[in-house]
Amino acid sequence: MARGGAIKTSDRTRSERRLGWMLCAPAVGAMLLVTAYPIAYALVLSLQELDLRFPDEGGFVGLSNYESVLTSSLWWQDVFNTTFVTVVSVAIELTLGMILALVMYRAIFGRGLVRTAVLIPYGIITVVAAFSWFFAFNPDTGFVNQLPFIADDKAWFGERFSSLAVVIMAEVWKTTPFMGLLLLAGLVTIDDTLNEAAKVDGASAWQRFWKITVPLMKPAILVALLFRTLDAFRIFDSIFIMTGGAQDTESVSILGYNQLIERLNLGLGSAVSVLIFVCVLIIAFIFVKGFGVRMAEGRPGS
Amino acid sequence: MGAALMLLAIVALPGCTGSDSAEGSGTELSFFIFNEPSGAYQEAATKCSEDSNGEYTISFEFLPAQADAQREQLVRRLGAEDDSIDIIGMDVIWTAEFANAGFIEPWEGSDAQAVTDGAFDSVVESASFEGELYAAPFTSNTQLLWYRKDRVQTPPKTWDDMIAEAQKIGDDGLIQVQANFYEGFTVLVNAMIESAGTQILKGPTEVDLEQAPTERALEVLGEFARSPAAPPDIDTSTEDTARLSFEAGGASFMLNYPFVYPSAKENAPDVFKEMEAALYPAIDADKPSRPPLGGINLGVSAFSNNKDLAFEAIKCLVEPDNQITAATLGGLPPTNEAVYETKDIEKAYPGFSDVIKESIDNAAPRPLTPAYTDLSLAIQRSLHPPGDIDPADVATTYDELVEKVEQAVKREGLL
Numbered sequence: 001m002a003r004g005g006a007i008k009t010s011d012r013t014r015s016e017r018r019l020g021w022m023l024c025a026p027a028v029g030a031m032l033l034v035t036a037y038p039i040a041y042a043l044v045l046s047l048q049e050l051d052l053r054f055p056d057e058g059g060f061v062g063l064s065n066y067e068s069v070l071t072s073s074l075w076w077q078d079v080f081n082t083t084f085v086t087v088v089s090v091a092i093e094l095t096l097g098m099i100l101a102l103v104m105y106r107a108i109f110g111r112g113l114v115r116t117a118v119l120i121p122y123g124i125i126t127v128v129a130a131f132s133w134f135f136a137f138n139p140d141t142g143f144v145n146q147l148p149f150i151a152d153d154k155a156w157f158g159e160r161f162s163s164l165a166v167v168i169m170a171e172v173w174k175t176t177p178f179m180g181l182l183l184l185a186g187l188v189t190i191d192d193t194l195n196e197a198a199k200v201d202g203a204s205a206w207q208r209f210w211k212i213t214v215p216l217m218k219p220a221i222l223v224a225l226l227f228r229t230l231d232a233f234r235i236f237d238s239i240f241i242m243t244g245g246a247q248d249t250e251s252v253s254i255l256g257y258n259q260l261i262e263r264l265n266l267g268l269g270s271a272v273s274v275l276i277f278v279c280v281l282i283i284a285f286i287f288v289k290g291f292g293v294r295m296a297e298g299r300p301g302s
Numbered sequence: 303m304g305a306a307l308m309l310l311a312i313v314a315l316p317g318c319t320g321s322d323s324a325e326g327s328g329t330e331l332s333f334f335i336f337n338e339p340s341g342a343y344q345e346a347a348t349k350c351s352e353d354s355n356g357e358y359t360i361s362f363e364f365l366p367a368q369a370d371a372q373r374e375q376l377v378r379r380l381g382a383e384d385d386s387i388d389i390i391g392m393d394v395i396w397t398a399e400f401a402n403a404g405f406i407e408p409w410e411g412s413d414a415q416a417v418t419d420g421a422f423d424s425v426v427e428s429a430s431f432e433g434e435l436y437a438a439p440f441t442s443n444t445q446l447l448w449y450r451k452d453r454v455q456t457p458p459k460t461w462d463d464m465i466a467e468a469q470k471i472g473d474d475g476l477i478q479v480q481a482n483f484y485e486g487f488t489v490l491v492n493a494m495i496e497s498a499g500t501q502i503l504k505g506p507t508e509v510d511l512e513q514a515p516t517e518r519a520l521e522v523l524g525e526f527a528r529s530p531a532a533p534p535d536i537d538t539s540t541e542d543t544a545r546l547s548f549e550a551g552g553a554s555f556m557l558n559y560p561f562v563y564p565s566a567k568e569n570a571p572d573v574f575k576e577m578e579a580a581l582y583p584a585i586d587a588d589k590p591s592r593p594p595l596g597g598i599n600l601g602v603s604a605f606s607n608n609k610d611l612a613f614e615a616i617k618c619l620v621e622p623d624n625q626i627t628a629a630t631l632g633g634l635p636p637t638n639e640a641v642y643e644t645k646d647i648e649k650a651y652p653g654f655s656d657v658i659k660e661s662i663d664n665a666a667p668r669p670l671t672p673a674y675t676d677l678s679l680a681i682q683r684s685l686h687p688p689g690d691i692d693p694a695d696v697a698t699t700y701d702e703l704v705e706k707v708e709q710a711v712k713r714e715g716l717l
Contacts, residue, residue: 051713052377052403053399053402053403053673054402054672054713055403055404068714068715068716071715072715072716074716074717075716138535138538139534139535140535140543140546140547140550141546153534154534155535155536155537155538157535157537158534158535158536158537158538158687158689243483243538244482244483244484245483246538246682246686246687247483247537247686247687255716258679258717259716259717261374262370262374262679263675263676263679263713263717264381264675265713268715268716272716
C-alpha cells in the first residue's frame with residue numbers, strides 16, 4: 001500500500017512537472033523571442049559595417065567595430081563615468097536604504113503609511129525626476145543656489161564632477177526606497193529571539209546589528225546590491241536630461257544611443273550594446289560566483 | 303539595449319498616430335512635421351486641400367518639438383521604408399543625409415524651377431545635395447542680434463565690440479547665446495568660422511577649416527566664453543534659457559531666432575519696449591557677418607505611394623501666400639525674397655523685416671554632408687565647453703577640431 005502510494009505520487013509528480021513545463025512554455029517562448037532574438041541580431045549587426053545613411057556601403061567586417069570601440073578613449077571614459085556613478089550611488093543607497101529599513105521595521109505607528117510614503121520617489125518616472133533635479137540645480141530656475149553656503153551663480157552642470165554629483169543625488173533619491181524595501185524584506189525574516197538572546201548576554205545595539213542582523217541579512221543585501229548595480233550601470237535618463245553627455249559625463253548607454261540612434265551607425269552601435277551586455281554579465285557573474293548570491297533561495301533558513 | 307529600443311518603438315507607435323485631417327476628399331497625403339503652435343501650417347494645408355478640387359487632402363502627423371527628436375522618429379520610419387509618409391517637413395540640415403540614404407525624391411525640371419523661383423540662394427543651397435534639389439524651401443529662419451536699446455546706443459558690428467560693450471554695461475551686460483552640448487552650439491560655431499572667412503567642409507567628405515581664420519574664430523569664442531560677458535550657465539544655454547534670461551532683464555545682448563520677439567511681447571512687456579534687432583555680429587570688421595540659417599524644407603518620401611500628388615501638394619504649400627501666413631501667424635521668415643516686399647511682412651516683423659531679409663541673404667548654411675550628425679557631434683566634442691578654449695593657445699584646440707572633423711566625415715570610430 002505504502003509502496004504503491006509512493007509510485008503513484010512519483011507519477012503524479014512527473015506529470016505535474018510536465019504540466020508545469022507546458023504551462024510556462026508560452027512564457028519561455030515569448031522571452032526567447034523578445035530577448036534572445038534581439039541579442040543575437042545585435043551580435044550579427046556588430047560584426048558588420050552598417051550605416052542606414054549609406055545603404056550602398058558596408059558588409060562583414062569581423063571584429064573591427066569592437067576594435068574601434070575598445071581603442072577609443074571615449075569608451076573608457078564612459079566606462080569610468082558609469083562605474084563611478086554606479087559604485088558611489090549604490091554605496092550611498094545601501095547605507096541610506098539600511099537606515100530606512102531599520103526605521104520602517106521599528107516604526108510603531110503608521111507602519112503602512114510610512115512604507116507607502118517612502119516609495120513615492122521610486123514611483124516617479126525617471127525622466128520627470130531628472131527634470132525636477134535639473135531645474136532645481138539650474139542657476140536660472142533653481143532654488144539650490146539660493147541656499148546658504150552656495151554661490152548664487154554656481155553652474156552645477158558646467159563641470160564634470162559637480163554634474164555627476166547631481167546625477168548621483170537624483171539616482172540616490174529615486175532608488176533608495178527600492179533598496180530600503182528589499183532590505184526590509186530581509187530584515188523581517190530574522191527571528192527576533194536571536195536579538196533577545198544577545199541582549200540578555202549583554203551585546204550592545206551596535207554589536208547586535210553587526211553580529212546578528214547583517215550576517216543573517218547577507219543574502220537579502222547581496223540580492224538588493226545586485227539588482228541596484230545592474231540597474232545603475234544602465235543609467236541613461238538622468239544624464240540624458242541633465243547634461244546630455246556634456247562635460248565628459250556620458251554613460252555607456254548614452255554612447256550607444258549616440259552611435260545607434262543619432263548616427264544610425266548600426267554596426268558600431270551594436271558593438272557598444274554588446275559590450276554593455278558583456279559588462280552586465282561580468283557584474284552578475286562577480287556577484288553570483290564571487291559573493292555567492294543565491295537568487296532563488298535568497299532567504300535565510302531555506 | 304537593442305531590445306529595449308525595439309519595445310520602446312512599438313509602445314510609442316500608438317502615440318503618434320493621432321492625425322489631424324483637414325476637411326476634404328480624394329487621396330489622403332500624410333504630412334510629417336513638427337506641431338507648429340500658431341496653426342499656420344494647418345491653414346496652408348487646408349487651403350491647398352480645398353484648392354486641389356478633391357484630388358488630395360493633407361492630413362498631419364505631428365513630430366516632436368525638438369529637431370533631434372523629429373529626426374529620430376523620421377529616420378526610424380524611413381529606415382524601415384514606411385510607406386505611410388508622403389510629405390516630410392525637413393530641417394535644413396537633413397537634406398544631404400536623407401538624399402544620400404535614398405529616403406527622399408529629387409526635384410526635377412519645371413517642378414524644381416517652380417519651387418526655387420525667387421528663393422534665397424542660401425536656402426536653395428540648404429535644400430540641395432550634389433547639384434540636385436531634394437526639397438522645396440518652405441519657411442526659413444535666421445538668428446539676429448537682439449539688444450536693449452536703453453543700454454546700447456548703436457548695435458555692435460563685431461564680436462569684439464559686442465564683448466567690450468557688454469563689459470562696459472557691467473552686471474547686466476550679459477550676452478546670451480546657445481552653447482549647450484547640442485546642435486545649437488554647432489550653429490554658433492559654424493556662424494563664427496564662416497564669418498572668419500573659412501568653412502568647415504568644402505565637399506561632403508572634404509575638410510576645409512583653413513588654419514588662420516579658424517584659429518581666429520576659436521580665439522573669439524574662447525575670449526567670449528571666458529569673459530564676464532558670458533552668462534554663468536553658458537555651457538548649458540539653449541534657445542530657451544537665452545530667451546528666458548533676456549526676458550528677465552539680466553542680459554543686454556542675445557543671439558536668437560525671431561520667435562523671441564512675440565515671446566517677449568507676451569511675457570516681458572518692459573523688456574519688449576527696449577528690444578531691438580540688428581544683424582548677427584561678424585568676427586572682424588573687414589569680413590561679412592554669416593548668420594545661422596534654419597528653417598523647414600519640404601521633401602517627398604521615396605517610399606510614398608502618392609509621390610506625384612505629394613509634389614503637387616508641396617508646390618501649393620510653398621506658394622508665397624502661404625509663406626505670408628506662416629510669417630504673420632507663426633513668425634516664420636519666408637524663403638521667397640519677393641515676399642519681403644509685401645506690406646504683410648511688416649506686420650510680422652515690425653521694423654526688422656529688412657534685417658531678417660539681409661540676414662537670410664548673408665546666411666551660411668551648415669555643412670552639407672550625409673554624415674552631418676557625426677560632424678555636429680565631432681564639433682561639439684572638440685569645442686565644448688567653449689570656456690576650455692584658451693585664446694592664447696588656440697593651436698591645440700584647432701588640431702583637435704580638425705582631427706575630430708576628419709574622423710566624422712570618414713565616419714570612423716566612436717563619436
